[in-house]
Amino acid sequence: MNNAFLALARKLGKKIKPPGKFSGGKEEKKREEKVREKYDPGGSLRERLDQVKERLGESSDVVVRQFASGNGRVRVAVVFIDGLVDKKIIHDHIIRPIQSERLTGKASELNRSNALETLQQHLTSGGELWVAPDLTQALKRVLSGDTALLIDGEIKILVFGTRFWQGRMVDEPATEAAVRGPREGFTETIRVNTSLLRRRIHHEKLRFETMKAGRRTGTDIMLVYIDDVVNRRVLEEVRRRVAAIDTDSILESGYIEEFIEDSPWSMFPQIEHTERADKAAAAILEGRVVILTDNTPFALIVPTSFFQFIQASEDYYERPFVGFALRLLRLFVLNVALMFPAIYVAVVSFHQEMLPTPLLLSIAATREGVPFPAVGEALLMEGTFEVLREAGVRLPKTVGQAISIVGGLIVGDAAIRAGIVSPAMVIVVSATAISTFAIPAFNASIALRLLRFPLLILAGIMGLYGVIFGLLIMLLHLASLQSFGVPYLSPLVHGTYDDIMKTFARPPWWMSIKRPRLLATSDPRRQSATVHTRPAPGYERELFHDAAEDNSDAGKR
Amino acid sequence: MPEKGKISPRQAGELMFITTTSAAILLMPAITAEAAGRDAWLSVMAGTMSGFVPLAIITWLSSRHPGRTLFQYCEDILGRIPGKAVALSFVWFFLHVNAIIVRQFGDFLATAFLPETPLSVFNFSLVLLAALATHYGLETIARANEFIILLVVSSLLTIVTLSVVHWDPRTFFPIMAEGAGPVFRGALLPAYFSGQIITLAVILPYLTRPGQGVFSGAAALLGTVIILTTGVIAVQAVFGPEFTAAMRFPIHLFVRTINIGDVLTRFEPLVMVTWVAGVFVKASVFYYCAALGLAQVFGLGEYRPLVLSLGVIIAAFSITLFADVTELTFFLARVGPFYGYLYSLGLPLLLLAVSLIRGLLAGRQEEKQDG
Numbered sequence: 001m002n003n004a005f006l007a008l009a010r011k012l013g014k015k016i017k018p019p020g021k022f023s024g025g026k027e028e029k030k031r032e033e034k035v036r037e038k039y040d041p042g043g044s045l046r047e048r049l050d051q052v053k054e055r056l057g058e059s060s061d062v063v064v065r066q067f068a069s070g071n072g073r074v075r076v077a078v079v080f081i082d083g084l085v086d087k088k089i090i091h092d093h094i095i096r097p098i099q100s101e102r103l104t105g106k107a108s109e110l111n112r113s114n115a116l117e118t119l120q121q122h123l124t125s126g127g128e129l130w131v132a133p134d135l136t137q138a139l140k141r142v143l144s145g146d147t148a149l150l151i152d153g154e155i156k157i158l159v160f161g162t163r164f165w166q167g168r169m170v171d172e173p174a175t176e177a178a179v180r181g182p183r184e185g186f187t188e189t190i191r192v193n194t195s196l197l198r199r200r201i202h203h204e205k206l207r208f209e210t211m212k213a214g215r216r217t218g219t220d221i222m223l224v225y226i227d228d229v230v231n232r233r234v235l236e237e238v239r240r241r242v243a244a245i246d247t248d249s250i251l252e253s254g255y256i257e258e259f260i261e262d263s264p265w266s267m268f269p270q271i272e273h274t275e276r277a278d279k280a281a282a283a284i285l286e287g288r289v290v291i292l293t294d295n296t297p298f299a300l301i302v303p304t305s306f307f308q309f310i311q312a313s314e315d316y317y318e319r320p321f322v323g324f325a326l327r328l329l330r331l332f333v334l335n336v337a338l339m340f341p342a343i344y345v346a347v348v349s350f351h352q353e354m355l356p357t358p359l360l361l362s363i364a365a366t367r368e369g370v371p372f373p374a375v376g377e378a379l380l381m382e383g384t385f386e387v388l389r390e391a392g393v394r395l396p397k398t399v400g401q402a403i404s405i406v407g408g409l410i411v412g413d414a415a416i417r418a419g420i421v422s423p424a425m426v427i428v429v430s431a432t433a434i435s436t437f438a439i440p441a442f443n444a445s446i447a448l449r450l451l452r453f454p455l456l457i458l459a460g461i462m463g464l465y466g467v468i469f470g471l472l473i474m475l476l477h478l479a480s481l482q483s484f485g486v487p488y489l490s491p492l493v494h495g496t497y498d499d500i501m502k503t504f505a506r507p508p509w510w511m512s513i514k515r516p517r518l519l520a521t522s523d524p525r526r527q528s529a530t531v532h533t534r535p536a537p538g539y540e541r542e543l544f545h546d547a548a549e550d551n552s553d554a555g556k557r
Numbered sequence: 558m559p560e561k562g563k564i565s566p567r568q569a570g571e572l573m574f575i576t577t578t579s580a581a582i583l584l585m586p587a588i589t590a591e592a593a594g595r596d597a598w599l600s601v602m603a604g605t606m607s608g609f610v611p612l613a614i615i616t617w618l619s620s621r622h623p624g625r626t627l628f629q630y631c632e633d634i635l636g637r638i639p640g641k642a643v644a645l646s647f648v649w650f651f652l653h654v655n656a657i658i659v660r661q662f663g664d665f666l667a668t669a670f671l672p673e674t675p676l677s678v679f680n681f682s683l684v685l686l687a688a689l690a691t692h693y694g695l696e697t698i699a700r701a702n703e704f705i706i707l708l709v710v711s712s713l714l715t716i717v718t719l720s721v722v723h724w725d726p727r728t729f730f731p732i733m734a735e736g737a738g739p740v741f742r743g744a745l746l747p748a749y750f751s752g753q754i755i756t757l758a759v760i761l762p763y764l765t766r767p768g769q770g771v772f773s774g775a776a777a778l779l780g781t782v783i784i785l786t787t788g789v790i791a792v793q794a795v796f797g798p799e800f801t802a803a804m805r806f807p808i809h810l811f812v813r814t815i816n817i818g819d820v821l822t823r824f825e826p827l828v829m830v831t832w833v834a835g836v837f838v839k840a841s842v843f844y845y846c847a848a849l850g851l852a853q854v855f856g857l858g859e860y861r862p863l864v865l866s867l868g869v870i871i872a873a874f875s876i877t878l879f880a881d882v883t884e885l886t887f888f889l890a891r892v893g894p895f896y897g898y899l900y901s902l903g904l905p906l907l908l909l910a911v912s913l914i915r916g917l918l919a920g921r922q923e924e925k926q927d928g
Contacts, residue, residue, distance in 0.1 A: 350671065354823045462678070463671060464826055468833045469682055472701075473689065479700035480693040493700040494565050 045075050045152035051135060052079055052150075069098050073111045075152040076119075079138075084145030086164035093125045094149060094160060115151045120158060124149070128161025143218070167192065173275035173297070175442065178314045185275045186297040190220050193277070193292050193299070197224055200281040205229075208292075211242055214250035220294040221256065224280070229287045229515075229523045234484050238289050238302060253293040253300050260302075262482050267451060269443040270483045272304040279313045287521035303484035303519065305491070307503045309444035310334060315506050323506035330439060331504070337435040338448045341378045342459035342467045344428045348374045350463030366422040375460025377421050381429040382452065384411075389433070490518045508532075560849060560860070562696035563765050570773030571706045572699055573757055576842050577608065577781045579709060579835025580658055581750040583665060583808050585785065586792045588890045591802040593743025596733055598790045600740050604747025605782045608754050612774040614905040615758040621912055623767065627758035628853040634912045641854055643904060648850040650900045652867065654753070655843035656874035657885070657893070659683050662836045663875065664882045669809050670829055680875045683833075683840055688868040690841035691848050692861055695763055698841045705834045712831045713784060716824055717791045719815045724794040749894040751781060752901030759846040805882060844871065 049064060056062045066077040078094060098119065110118050120129065130146075132138035138148040138157040145163035170192060173185030186193045194208050205227040213221055223238060241260040250256060253273060261270045274280055275297050280290045283301045291300040301308075310330040315323035347354055348363060355363070370377060388407040392400045415421050432452070439445040451474065458466030481488035491499035496517050501507060510532040515521045564572075589597040589604075615627070622630035627647060632640030663679035690698050733740065754774055761770045792807045795814055801807050812824045848867055852860035879885040 351826070354826060356819070356822065462674070462682075464829060465666060465671060465679070465833065468830055469686065472686055472834065472837055475701050475704060476686070476690050476693060476697060479704070480697040487700055489700060489704065493703050494568060 045077060045150060048135065048150055049077055052139070055135075055139060065095070067095065067099060069110050069115075070100055071110060074115045076115075077150045078147055079142055079150065080147040080162065081142060081145060084165050085147055085162040089160070089162045089164075090147050094147065097124055112153050116154050116156055116158070119149070119151065124158070124160065130159045130161075132157040132159050140218075163191075165189075170196065176274065176276050176279070176313070176440070178276075178312070178317075180317045181314055182276075182278045184277050186277055186280070186292075186299055188295050188297055190222060190292055190294040193297075194222065194224070196277040197281055197284070197290070200277065201226070201284065206284070209239075211239075213242065213245045213256070214248060215246075216248040217250055219250040221250070222292040224284055224290040224292060226284055226287075229285070229521050230289060231287060231520045231522065234303060234519070235289060237484055238291070242291070250293065252296045253291065253298045256291060256293060257300055262484070263480075266477065266481060267447045268306065268478065268481065268488070269309075269441075269447065270304055270481060270488065272301040272308050272441065273298045273443070274301060275299075276313055282313065282316070287515050287519045287523075303486040304488075305483065305486060305518075306444075306478060306488050307492070309441035310439065311503075312440040316509075320506055320508045324504075327504055327506060333435040333438045334448065337432055337439065337445065338452060339455055339467060339471070340432050340435070341382060341428055341452060342455040342470075343464070344425075345374045345378050345456060346459040346463040346467055349460065363422075363424050366424045369419040370422045371420065373460070374425070375456060377425050378429070378456055378460075379453070381421055381425055382432075382456065385429055385433050386449070486518050491516065494518075560695055560763055562694050563763055564695055564699040564760070565765050566769040566773045568699035568703065569757065569760060569764050569770060570777045572702050572760070572838070572842055573754055573774055573777035574780045575702055575706055575709065575835055575838045576756055577605075577751050577753055577777065578784055579832070579839050580661055581747070581781075581785055582713065582788050582835075583806050583832060584661060584886070584889060585746055585750065586789050586801055586807040587804050588746050588886065589743040589789065590793065590798045590807075591890070592745070593739045594735070594798045594802075595729060595731075595793075596740045597743055597793055597798060597801070598729070598786055599733070600743030601747045601789045602782060602786045603740065604744030605751045605778065605785055607744070607748040608751030608778045608781070609775070611752050611901045611905060612754050612757070612771070612778060614902070614909050615755060615761070616771040616774065618905065618909055618912060619758065619761045619767065619770065621916070624762050626760075626762050626849070626853060627755075628850045630912075631908065634908050634915065643908075644850060644854045647900065647904070648847050648854065651756075651843050651847040651850060652871060653874070654897075655687075655840055655847060656871050656878055657888075658836060658840050658843065659687075659871060659875035660879060660885055662832070662840070664885060665806055665809075665832060666829070668882065669806060670825075677872075677876055681872050683837060684844075684868045684872040684875070686837050687840040687844040687871075688864050690837070691844045691864050695760060695845060698838065698845060702838045705838055709831050709835045710784070712827045713788065716812050716815060716827065717787055719817060719824075720791055720795055720811065723814055724791070725797070726794065728793055728797045729790075745894040746889060747785065749889075749897040749901075750785075751778060752897050754778065755901040755905065756842050756846050758905070759849060760842075805886070844868075 045066070049066070052062075052064060061082045062079070063082050064077060064079050066075065068075050076098060078090060080090060116131075120131070128146075130141070132141065132148070133156060135157065138159050141159045142148050145165065147160045147162045149158040149160065151158070167189040168187050170184050170187055172183040176185070184196060186196065197208075198206065203226060207223075207225055207227050209223040209225075211221045211223065213219055221242060223235070223242070225235060238260070242256065245256065245259045247255070247259070257269075257271045257273070258264060263270065272283075274283075280299045280301065284290050289302050291302065293299075310327060312326070315326060318326075348367070352360055367374075372380065384407075388403065391403050391407070395403060412426060416423050416426060436445045436449050439448070451470075455467055455470045458470045460466075462469065478489055479487075479493065487493045491503050495503075498514060499516055499518065502512065502516070510527075513525060513527055513529065515524050515526060517524070585601065586597065589600045593600040618627075618630060619625075622633055625633060628644040631644040631647070634640065635643055659680050662683050663676045666679045667674060667676050690701065754777070757770065757774050761767055764770055764773075788808065792811050793801055795811055796804075796807065804810055809825065809828055812828050815824050816822045844864075844867065848860045848863050851857075851863050851867070857863070879888065
């Protein structure tokens with residue numbers, strides 16, 4: 001906007017002083033000097049340490065240690081936050097070399113005038129080192145776990161990379177367990193997570209692009225992608241949206257998800273998240289962008305399509321047939337979780353003629369004496385189940401079991417005996433409940449669980465037509481969604497035959513030649529052609545037969 | 558531009574297929590069987606094939622006026638005021654047909670599935686759905702349709718396949734015993750349904766490759782010919798022509814005859830799902846065309862504000878147009894076809910003729926100037 005304004009001003013032939021740091025005006029310089037006076041009063045160590053104290057306050061974890069160099073000519077101080085640093089590095093590589101005279105010959109040359117250069121070049125031996133121009137920059141790094149070295153009489157500040165803190169070990173992901181496949185999940189430390197990804201993709205084009213969000217939390221966010229695979233427009237869009245986040249706190253990737261998703265008012269999650277390092281790596285290799293957030297083990301994957309939620313990373317490690325069968329099963333289960341109670345209610349209350357007579361009779365027999373209409377019964381039971389589930393999740397494990405026994409077994413059984421609900425309804429509700437747990441993605445299954453209730457009510461009002469009415473509204477809504485330029489229902493919606501097959505059938509790896517077409521990646525091919533290493537000519541025979549024939553030949557001779 | 562989305566030629570073809578198929582499949586067997594008797598399937602085949610004529614006209618028109626919808630080139634061709642009048646009459650046609658579609662939908666559900674529910678519940682809820690679809694726009698309708706088309710085609714093929722055991726081929730012979738007259742009379746209604754391909758003239762400019770619109774339309778019509786002929790043959794092979802003609806919704810009863818080992822019975826919900834989903838898409842397409850047309854005739858930048866008010870008109874019409882199902886069937890059998898031809902064949906032909914003459918005149922003038 002500034003530029004446009006300037007251009008306009010130029011057009012009008014007026015002279016307008018350009019704002020910002022490009023100004024050469026005297027006022028600007030004066031103001032800068034004032035700031036410098038306030039924060040960097042001449043470089044005197046004592047005054048600047050006072051300044052540090054003023055800005056960080058009397059926090060108990062802020063450590064300021066003053067000492068003199070070995071020859072006593074230069075006074076320095078280190079500032080770090082206890083608990084975020086590796087004290088051994090500070091001690092062995094910063095404090096000791098400066099204090100000790102004997103370590104190098106250069107130490108004797110140290111004096112006030114060459115302090116910065118000598119310390120930087122010869123004396124200290126930290127792995128990472130930055131020269132911060134002023135205290136503000138240095139303190140930013142100190143608050144992330146680095147160590148600042150302040151030198152008496154020097155305005156610039158040396159900052160050493162000393163980040164180290166107690167984090168959770170790399171552990172098996174709790175939310176996405178797998179029978180076969182790597183057991184490493186992301187942790188809360190972003191550096192560990194990047195290493196997990198880098199270890200899986202050794203390619204030079206793998207990029208970690210750091211951004212920061214959260215004015216007070218200053219959370220690190222990383223966009224991870226392969227430079228020559230990802231679609232540039234998707235990447236630009238992700239960058240733009242993440243950069244536009246303006247909030248003071250980012251505590252979990254869920255915050256980011258809500259800030260950057262396409263339709264914030266939708267019930268459906270439009271960004272997939274994962275705790276599994278292998279899943280994130282697979283997404284990156286497919287041409288998607290993974291967003292890592294510091295302090296949370298959940299990485300976001302964009303763009304996302306709905307059918308990703310019925311896929312588990314294990315599908316790709318087991319044999320293709322297993323993957324195919326499991327995906328069909330999940331698709332079925334997804335439908336059960338969404339509409340089974342609604343269809344039951346519709347059929348029992350409006351379309352009894354659709355059931356085979358014996359089944360209808362047995363259902364009618366169990367419903368005898370039940371005081372509620374089917375829809376009320378279903379709402380009651382579904383509601384009870386949701387309460388049970390919620391109670392079980394939040395309680396400690398030992399108590400949780402008691403809840404499920406009392407709630408599920410005793411109350412359920414008693415309710416049937418008392419004739420308040422019918423056994424058929426209990427079967428329907430429990431089948432639905434189990435189905436919701438069989439959907440791999442928790443966020444998708446929550447959406448379906450919630451949408452079950454409006455469908456139930458529609459079924460109670462208008463029967464099967466109501467169910468279809470509700471489903472069509474959902475279909476329309478799903479069809480209207482996009483995630484970063486990719487239709488949410490893709491590849492069912494204008495995907496190629498290849499993509500559709502891949503979504504529902506998981507072809508063998510040697511047949512997976514192309515990346516998903518709708519991601520429009522810069523490098524659409526994964527491999528040159530269908531390659532499956534078959535036995536070389538002459539090696540098709542059994543080893544045993546070969547050996548036996550050799551022997552008989554020998555006997556003849 | 559009121560519409561910013563684009564759809565692929567494939568999506569356009571699928572939309573046209575559903576538009577010409579979905580409502581027809583339920584009502585047509587009875588009406589054509591009444592007119593053409595044994596030769597109903599020939600009528601359907603011939604009648605549906607006739608849709609290629611309007612398709613040729615509208616794609617020709619569209620290639621002469623690239624990037625313009627039906628409503629826009631009405632003005633280009635006929636001049637401002639007459640063009641607007643013709644475009645408005647097209648809007649009226651889309652609205653009116655939409656009301657008829659909604660009425661068919663409501664009548665079927667109220668007759669066959671939920672007899673105690675008043676008609677208005679079905680009509681209003683369908684209009685609501687279609688309004689929502691129109692509000693979301695062409696892209697969303699096309700995407701939702703890609704899912705629905707799978708449902709419609711697979712369920713129709715399923716019920717036809719399962720009914721094969723009851724087929725009696727004798728009902729088809731002798732072919733054309735009474736000559737071509739009945740076949741021609743029976744072809745009127747199928748021709749009306751396939752003439753609804755005129756909606757393609759509205760969405761053609763919004764294709765990613767408008768040049769391929771001809772192929773999408775042709776593929777849609779071919780699909781319609783196959784599906785509708787198969788449906789009519791199946792119904793007739795099971796019931797025979799007289800019984801088919803006597804029923805109101807033969808497909809519905811036809812499904813009840815399916816019984817595989819006492820387990821696979823009762824496929825009516827499948828028919829209902831197919832019918833509701835298919836007709837929903839069809840109603841959305843017409844609704845969309847009407848809303849877009851009105852916006853373009855009056856030069857509005859956005860059609861969405863019109864959606865709800867149009868919905869009220871459609872819903873009200875759908876109730877008041879006909880007193881009962883018999884009247885609706887009568888209209889569809891006797892009046893509807895000719896009314897439809899006026900808009901799917903007559904007016905487009907007029908537009909094409911004027912456009913061609915104007916082109917010729919303009920060419921001569923240029924020659925004169927050059928010479």
